[in-house]
Amino acid sequence: MEISRHWRLRKQRYGLMGEICPHCEAKLFPPRDICPECGGEAKTLYQFSGKGEVYSYTTIYEPPAGYEENAPYTVALVKLDEGPIVTAQLTDLGEEQVQIGTPVEMVTRRLRQDGDERGMIIYGYKFRPVGLGPH
């Protein structure tokens, strides 16, 4: 069980909270504290909008342990409007055919359930095509 680890990540997982570099203004997600653009220290919080578009995507037919119940599922690289790319599952797809370039927005969903008897559930960001109502 890794409760403290997932608690540490809650701001980025639930709120897409990243960082902005005070030296060169690069926007960073996930937060990483040292700016990859200029090498300076970057710890200023920055709230990402949660909007972006699909950079690439695939369907996982052979899931790792902990992800079997959702399989097959779609994982994408999402290019956020602010610049960074994030890895995230796509959700609420319905009949819609995802394509590279499809606009998407962040939602919070269940990511996995640990297999043991205490069954910790991890929530975090996924993305869904924009224009869909709340589910």
Add this chain to the structure above:
Amino acid sequence: MSSDVVIAGIGQTPVEEHWKSSLRELALSAIQAAEADAGGLRPQVLFVGNMLAPQLSRQAHLGALIADFCGLVGIEAFTLEASGASGAAALRAGYMAVASEQADVALVVGVEKSSDMVGAAVDEALATAGDSDHESVQGLTPSGQAALLMRRYIYEYDVERAAFAGFPLIAHANGAGNPNAMYRKAIKPELYANASLISDPLNIFDAAPAADGAAALILTRPGLLPPNFPNRLVRIAGSSMATDTLALHDRPNPLDFKAIRQSIERACEKARITPLQVDFFELFDAYSIYAALTLEAAGYAERGQAWKLAQNDAAPAALSLQGALPISTMGGLKARGNPGGATGVYQAVEAALQLRCQAGANQLPNPRRALIQALGGPAASVVTHVLEAMD
């Protein structure tokens, strides 16, 4: 100026699902073959390359385990882990130990035993090579990463999925001539076209099969070789390692495997050659898209064009055994099989066989110089070596 380091002994087990052999037995088998090949040289240090034993065999601390089981108790011993580049990292560590004269004789063994578990447990273990907090938590697997790159490649360069067929076709044609390969049969393009998907657009022929195996090398300096050493000497002319961001999404252009370029430049600079001065290239074809991105990052092809080198049109493909730059000469990861942390050592053993002219049915005409390269993840770790025949 450091001393020359030569490969004095080589050994390998067949690559397959070794249901009857344990991790330590596989390692012993490869080490005994390498020791016999090296004419009785005794190592002072052991470097083990392995990636999954702590998770799949519940066994860490492989340095002491393998030294103990192989009758080498007392020697210095370590494990190197760099995902799929673990074995190549162990080779680089062995090279540094002998070149720096910290040791006279180093034993390098790559060993993987992935068939102790099957299915989702193996996929979970493999996914630990990615960024656990930001990739694996989303259910992304190594095959998924390769699929994301393949889809983007097809989109950006406007190529057909069938363009990738050339890579597994070459690998399987070459595997047919390697008695240690997992698959020893050529395949036809129709088989690729109709293969089932692992992670679209990636199909089962785009991905190398995980397998068990062990390979070993004994390294020393030329002056320390036993008298009348029977094999053609192969020296390690260049050795390097480079890293990129762990997560694919943290790269400005995910299709640019930058660390491949850096690692090849460093290894070739040490060997005082350009990448064009090698006779063959044991590249890391864990996925056919990785073979394409490797050739492009290394400068052998323009971006979006590498797949053309794998096409058999009027003439044999440039990357086939008859071509200008043969790859995967003993079947590569795709047909020899991908024994995880052992793969980098297999590549060195196979390149040494070519350079000694002991490669049997797949022997290239008197090759002088090989480039070998292993990747951890999508080229987050890259280890490259230049091997050279000495006479």
